[in-house]
Amino acid sequence: MTSLWRALVGPAKSEPGPLNDAANQTTEDEVLENRRGDEDVQDDQTPPPFPSLDSAQRASTVDSTTVQISNEQPQQQQQSLAPPSSAMGPPSISPGSGTTSSSAAAAVRRHLPPPTATSLDRLNLKSTSGSRPLPVFNFANVSGGTASSRGRAVPQSSSSLTTPNTAAISLSQARRKREKVSLEPGFSQLDWASLKNSGKDLSGRPPGVPPVRITVEELKKHSTLEDAWTALGGKVYNLTPYLRFHPGGVREAMRCAGKDGTHLFNITHMWVNYDRMLGNCFIGYLVPSGSS
Numbered sequence: 001m002t003s004l005w006r007a008l009v010g011p012a013k014s015e016p017g018p019l020n021d022a023a024n025q026t027t028e029d030e031v032l033e034n035r036r037g038d039e040d041v042q043d044d045q046t047p048p049p050f051p052s053l054d055s056a057q058r059a060s061t062v063d064s065t066t067v068q069i070s071n072e073q074p075q076q077q078q079q080s081l082a083p084p085s086s087a088m089g090p091p092s093i094s095p096g097s098g099t100t101s102s103s104a105a106a107a108v109r110r111h112l113p114p115p116t117a118t119s120l121d122r123l124n125l126k127s128t129s130g131s132r133p134l135p136v137f138n139f140a141n142v143s144g145g146t147a148s149s150r151g152r153a154v155p156q157s158s159s160s161l162t163t164p165n166t167a168a169i170s171l172s173q174a175r176r177k178r179e180k181v182s183l184e185p186g187f188s189q190l191d192w193a194s195l196k197n198s199g200k201d202l203s204g205r206p207p208g209v210p211p212v213r214i215t216v217e218e219l220k221k222h223s224t225l226e227d228a229w230t231a232l233g234g235k236v237y238n239l240t241p242y243l244r245f246h247p248g249g250v251r252e253a254m255r256c257a258g259k260d261g262t263h264l265f266n267i268t269h270m271w272v273n274y275d276r277m278l279g280n281c282f283i284g285y286l287v288p289s290g291s292s
């Protein structure tokens with residue numbers, strides 16, 4: 001099938017996308033320069049510094065990787081959160097204030113401390129803090145120094161920042177400086193939406209050729225700016241037309257070029273619907289080696 005594709009399409013050709021004109025040479029140079037100067041982010045599965053580690057978006061993808069909610073919250077810690085029983089409780093507002101009895105009750109309540117874990121136990125009530133333990137970080141696992149070297153305490157039941165089934169995202173990696181990408185005029189998300197909605201086929205497939213089967217070996221051959229393919233969720237897309245529209249920049253998007261970018265894509269922004277974004281760029285399906 002690959003040879004049929006080659007026969008139909010010819011050698012890897014430049015996409016009729018915006019990356020090919022001379023005016024855009026600078027971007028390409030910058031990309032290559034950035035690639036040289038930023039070896040550490042290449043070929044790894046490290047998500048970019050944005051969105052921040054504790055953002056709502058990331059929460060769904062990394063909470064199991066970075067923050068472990070411990071069910072064995074040390075009792076000692078919980079108790080230390082409760083004020084000493086001798087402390088005065090916060091002022092309470094009594095309902096229906098104005099009557100003598102309710103203001104008397106309010107006065108009494110004002111002098112009572114808030115319920116402690118033990119008093120809730122006695123009353124057979126559940127403390128909300130008990131059912132919702134605090135997240136536990138293990139600072140010792142963060143690269144760039146141990147917790148003690150930075151004078152921080154390691155909580156007793158601290159657990160690993162990573163779990164085996166997901167990429168390791170350390171805080172220092174996540175805190176890497178966010179580089180704001182300025183998209184050129186004409187390359188906003190709205191511009192991409194109108195190009196996409198125009199119905200133009202951006203796959204680079206010759207008209208009338210159905211989606212093809214693409215092996216990993218074939219995919220690897222398409223990893224240049226002018227000819228960048230990526231596989232996302234088992235589907236192969238032509239990335240080249242989208243590159244300069246990408247809000248995260250050409251360089252970041254190119255990290256998926258020539259390979260299966262599903263994991264990197266998802267740990268970066270799993271809320272983005274790639275099939276909708278790249279629908280017109282769909283080329284074919286990723287198949288196991290030797291089955292094309």
Ligand code: HEM
Pocket residue numbers: 046047048049050051179180181230239242246247248249252253254255256261264265268269272274277278
């Ligand atoms: C391959 C197909 C990709 C598509 C279709 C895509 C699409 C998008 C979209 C739609 C956004 C805006 C999301 C938002 O505002 O919530 C975005 C942002 C971003 N993407 Fe991608 N992305 C791709 C690949 C990647 C890769 C591989 C990386 C890096 C590993 C990456 C890094 C980023 C970053 C850092 C932003 C945030 C930009 C900012 O607001 O400053 N993207 N991407």
